[in-house]
Amino acid sequence: MRTEQELQLLQRSFYEDVLNSIPSDIAVLDTEGRYLFVNPGAVKDPDVRKWMIGKNDEAFCVHRGKDPAIADRRQQLFKRLMETRQQVEWEEEMTNREGKKEIFLRKLFPVIDKQGAIKMVIGYGVDITERKQIEKKAEAGEKRYRDIFNYSQALICTHDMDGLVLSANPAIIHSLQYNEEEVIGKSIARFIPDDQQALFKSNYLDTIRKNGRAQGVFTVVNRAGKKIFLLYQNYKVEEKGAAPYVIGFSQDITQRIRAEQELMQAKKYTEESAAAKKAFLANMSHEIRTPMNGILGVAALLAKTTLDNEQQHYVSIIQDAANNLLAIVNDILDLEKIDAGKMQLEEIPFNLTETLQSIIRSFQFRTEEKGLRLINNTHLPRSMYVTGDPHRLVQILNNFLSNAIKFTEQGTITVHTRVTIDKEEWQAVEFLVEDTGIGIPEEKLKDLFAPFTQASSSTTRMYGGTGLGLSICKNLIELQGGELWAESFANQGSRFRFIIPYKKASAPAMTNPTTVKHDYKSLGRKKVLVAEDVELNQFLAKHIMEAWGFEVTIADNGKKAVALLQEHSYDLVLMDIQMPEMDGITATKTIRSLADTSKASIPIIALTANALKGDSDTYKQAGMNDYLSKPFTEAGLFAIIEKNLGVPAATPDQRATAITRQDYNPHPLPEPLYDLSMVRAVSGGDESFIQKMVVLFIETVPPGLQDLADALANKEWQRLGKVAHKLKSTIDSMGIVSLKDDIRTIELNGKHEKDTDALAPLVEKVLATIHDCIAQLKVDFAL
Amino acid sequence: MQKGQPKIFVVEDNPVYQTLVIKQLEHISQDIHVFNTGEHFLSQLTQEPDLIILDYNLDGQINGYDVLKAIKKAESTSPVIFFSSNLEISVTSSVLKLGVVEYIEKTIFTLPRLRNTIARVLESSMGIAV
Numbered sequence: 001m002r003t004e005q006e007l008q009l010l011q012r013s014f015y016e017d018v019l020n021s022i023p024s025d026i027a028v029l030d031t032e033g034r035y036l037f038v039n040p041g042a043v044k045d046p047d048v049r050k051w052m053i054g055k056n057d058e059a060f061c062v063h064r065g066k067d068p069a070i071a072d073r074r075q076q077l078f079k080r081l082m083e084t085r086q087q088v089e090w091e092e093e094m095t096n097r098e099g100k101k102e103i104f105l106r107k108l109f110p111v112i113d114k115q116g117a118i119k120m121v122i123g124y125g126v127d128i129t130e131r132k133q134i135e136k137k138a139e140a141g142e143k144r145y146r147d148i149f150n151y152s153q154a155l156i157c158t159h160d161m162d163g164l165v166l167s168a169n170p171a172i173i174h175s176l177q178y179n180e181e182e183v184i185g186k187s188i189a190r191f192i193p194d195d196q197q198a199l200f201k202s203n204y205l206d207t208i209r210k211n212g213r214a215q216g217v218f219t220v221v222n223r224a225g226k227k228i229f230l231l232y233q234n235y236k237v238e239e240k241g242a243a244p245y246v247i248g249f250s251q252d253i254t255q256r257i258r259a260e261q262e263l264m265q266a267k268k269y270t271e272e273s274a275a276a277k278k279a280f281l282a283n284m285s286h287e288i289r290t291p292m293n294g295i296l297g298v299a300a301l302l303a304k305t306t307l308d309n310e311q312q313h314y315v316s317i318i319q320d321a322a323n324n325l326l327a328i329v330n331d332i333l334d335l336e337k338i339d340a341g342k343m344q345l346e347e348i349p350f351n352l353t354e355t356l357q358s359i360i361r362s363f364q365f366r367t368e369e370k371g372l373r374l375i376n377n378t379h380l381p382r383s384m385y386v387t388g389d390p391h392r393l394v395q396i397l398n399n400f401l402s403n404a405i406k407f408t409e410q411g412t413i414t415v416h417t418r419v420t421i422d423k424e425e426w427q428a429v430e431f432l433v434e435d436t437g438i439g440i441p442e443e444k445l446k447d448l449f450a451p452f453t454q455a456s457s458s459t460t461r462m463y464g465g466t467g468l469g470l471s472i473c474k475n476l477i478e479l480q481g482g483e484l485w486a487e488s489f490a491n492q493g494s495r496f497r498f499i500i501p502y503k504k505a506s507a508p509a510m511t512n513p514t515t516v517k518h519d520y521k522s523l524g525r526k527k528v529l530v531a532e533d534v535e536l537n538q539f540l541a542k543h544i545m546e547a548w549g550f551e552v553t554i555a556d557n558g559k560k561a562v563a564l565l566q567e568h569s570y571d572l573v574l575m576d577i578q579m580p581e582m583d584g585i586t587a588t589k590t591i592r593s594l595a596d597t598s599k600a601s602i603p604i605i606a607l608t609a610n611a612l613k614g615d616s617d618t619y620k621q622a623g624m625n626d627y628l629s630k631p632f633t634e635a636g637l638f639a640i641i642e643k644n645l646g647v648p649a650a651t652p653d654q655r656a657t658a659i660t661r662q663d664y665n666p667h668p669l670p671e672p673l674y675d676l677s678m679v680r681a682v683s684g685g686d687e688s689f690i691q692k693m694v695v696l697f698i699e700t701v702p703p704g705l706q707d708l709a710d711a712l713a714n715k716e717w718q719r720l721g722k723v724a725h726k727l728k729s730t731i732d733s734m735g736i737v738s739l740k741d742d743i744r745t746i747e748l749n750g751k752h753e754k755d756t757d758a759l760a761p762l763v764e765k766v767l768a769t770i771h772d773c774i775a776q777l778k779v780d781f782a783l
Numbered sequence: 784m785q786k787g788q789p790k791i792f793v794v795e796d797n798p799v800y801q802t803l804v805i806k807q808l809e810h811i812s813q814d815i816h817v818f819n820t821g822e823h824f825l826s827q828l829t830q831e832p833d834l835i836i837l838d839y840n841l842d843g844q845i846n847g848y849d850v851l852k853a854i855k856k857a858e859s860t861s862p863v864i865f866f867s868s869n870l871e872i873s874v875t876s877s878v879l880k881l882g883v884v885e886y887i888e889k890t891i892f893t894l895p896r897l898r899n900t901i902a903r904v905l906e907s908s909m910g911i912a913v
Contacts, residue, residue: 309810312810365892368893368894368896369896369899371896371899678891678892679891682803682806682807682891682894689802689806692802693799693802696798696802697799699798700798700799722840725840725868725869726797726840728868729797729799729800729868729891730797730800732890732891733799733800733803733890733891734799
């Protein structure tokens with residue numbers, strides 16, 4: 001058994017062990033501040049510990065060489081503890097013996113006896129150097145984030161899952177112009193305009209709850225009532241032990257949106273005004289066509305009257321100017337049709353080679369007149385039937401050729417044509433119009449096909465034109481599935497190359513319809529009612545049809561037309577669309593509902609200047625049989641009347657062909673025997689001159705043919721050449737294209753007595769062809 | 784015949800071209816004389832026409848070149864336009880050497896050039912704006 005003393009010793013040694021083993025500083029001081037106990041945690045050296053007992057702290061600090069300020073502070077705190085009897089706590093920074101800075105958290109607390117007096121003071125210290133460093137770092141990091149939050153231009157906030165604002169950075173406060181207290185703790189919904197409240201909940205809050213994130217544009221209203229647009233990207237933050245919240249970043253895009261809105265507005269306005277201008281232009285062009293119809297028609301009639309030289313000159317100026325104006329108007333309308341996607345292309349079989357030849361021939365006169373050469377360099381077969389739109393091809397080539405002539409002062413214009421791709425079903429045909437004119441500067445080439453553009457405004461002054469032609473051509477070519485290229489060198493010339501794919505077609509059995517000539521007397525004495533309010537047009541229609549032997553009655557509005565039709569009988573009605581009192585559509589509907597079925601079913605042809613709208617459907621629905629665009633030609637009017645009277649009269653050509661086939665040629669003719677377009681051009685519209693030329697041909701050529709035959713029979717080759725030479729120019733002037741090469745071969749070979757064996761069949765061909773030609777001319781001109 | 788109208792002689796044997804050429808001249812003058820042969824034309828040369836339009840191949844014994852030589856020999860000052868389908872270099876060069884206002888190929892396509900040339904010649908020699 002151990003004694004009580006032994007037990008006490010054991011107990012004390014146990015406590016001392018505990019105290020000595022604690023890795024913190026522990027010291028016990030008496031009320032005077034003298035050390036009673038120091039553990040090894042505070043002072044390692046046992047000799048120093050022993051020395052310290054009974055000494056005060058100041059002596060220890062001096063002994064250790066510590067900063068006097070430390071001892072000073074400790075004394076003051078000790079004093080305060082003695083006075084207040086409350087524990088004191090402070091952080092103490094000091095440099096250890098290795099020169100490292102250490103920070104200690106120190107506490108002094110009084111031990112109070114039963115009487116309430118301070119018995120002793122226990123000092124306790126922990127090394128918090130490491131903790132302090134971590135704290136410092138964390139503080140610096142947080143400051144950085146706080147700075148971002150405070151100084152950021154971005155709008156940053158946090159809010160809870162119901163939209164209550166937890167924090168908002170100064171940028172938000174600045175944007176909203178509310179105080180911080182007016183924002184924090186309030187619902188975001190407060191700043192959302194009324195009409196978007198529902199969206200705020202469904203598009204935003206619900207989304208972020210479900211997906212953890214949301215982005216988009218908020219519309220908020222600030223204190224001044226101004227709408228602000230915020231592009232946001234917000235995330236839900238979930239942390240353990242805390243309620244989830246949302247952190248939001250957004251930027252003010254109000255200005256950008258306003259600028260965008262203004263831009264859209266400006267764009268819309270520009271487009272609208274451009275469309276309005278275009279519509280105005282199209283409408284105006286359309287309005288110009290009607291009076292132009294009258295001007296051209298009457299000028300043509302005037303030109304047929306007896307005029308002196310000066311008067312003829314004036315009339316031709318009127319005709320030229322009116323035709324130019326009409327061409328411009330048609331260009332504008334074409335462009336409008338293309339723009340509106342209303343341009344309809346024909347799909348008819350035609351002889352491409354022949355169409356090409358006739359276009360080029362029609363320019364021969366103009367090129368010669370300007371002292372230029374026009375060359376047709378074609379590699380197309382002599383007869384090439386394709387399906388497509390011949391009129392548009394004519395329009396395109398006309399444009400390029402007109403331009404070439406217009407911009408070329410000297411040299412040559414060449415039209416090259418060839419097939420570039422030849423498939424079973426279709427062929428791609430390349431057309432190249434080349435000139436030696438002023439050319440186009442390279443920098444202008446790219447704008448060339450934009451509407452209303454010419455190489456320069458001085459070009460317009462010098463050469464005229466609307467600058468629409470090329471744009472229309474490009475569009476027309478592309479509409480036909482083709483492509484257009486332009487190449488040019490200033491002062492050297494231009495090359496316009498385009499390729500159009502054409503479906504192949506088989507040759508028709510009869511001669512080409514382009515050469516159809518109408519026999520205007522062939523329909524007999526028909527009675528036509530013309531409903532038309534414009535006096536000029538009344539006069540024109542009457543004059544043209546009376547010359548055909550028709551009986552023409554004029555009604556100057558739809559109402560009168562209906563009344564006249566009820567009283568009299570007619571074979572056909574020509575109906576203007578726009579008329580006072582009753583328009584053409586209403587009049588047609590009225591006629592179609594007449595009780596007398598023979599009158600109700602009369603053929604009605606619309607005369608319309610409304611070609612732009614192309615709504616033939618409207619006319620058909622109203623009960624019209626057909627329509628004719630104004631201004632119309634005599635041939636066009638005749639063709640449409642002939643078609644709708646249901647009695648297609650034979651054309652002179654058809655009749656002639658029949659006779660020719662029967663008498664001279666067992667096969668259908670591949671092409672027209674002759675072409676009087678040049679004679680017609682020379683005649684200046686004088687029909688009697690054309691007649692005279694035909695008579696001369698018929699009378700004077702046969703002796704030459706006889707000479708030719710005689711020379712051949714006698715093998716007088718030189719003479720044969722001379723006779724051929726004489727016939728050559730006559731054959732050319734009558735447009736007998738099929739003999740063009742043959743007669744030249746005879747001339748040259750005869751002269752040089754070369755290949756004379758081959759001459760007989762050529763002479764035979766010349767004799768037979770001219771024979772056919774004379775026969776047909778006699779039929780066509782009723783000689 | 785109006786006073787002041789230019790007197791124009793056309794030496795051309797092809798009736799088709801006679802008509803075509805006259806058509807070109809109809810607004811310029813009514814005083815036009817057409818000759819089928821060089822011989823006939825030369826017999827009338829003393830009339831000193833204001834303009835002569837001459838072809839190469841002619842009916843008769845002499846050709847247009849012979850006619851042109853005779854015109855020059857007679858020291859006629861009448862301007863001559865050669866209008867012929869004969870384009871042999873030997874012919875054109877000798878004609879041009881003798882001196883003509885213009886040598887124009889005779890085709891229906893070149894009629895405008897003929898007309899322009901006629902107008903130019905008459906304008907410069909007679910001051911007639913045609």
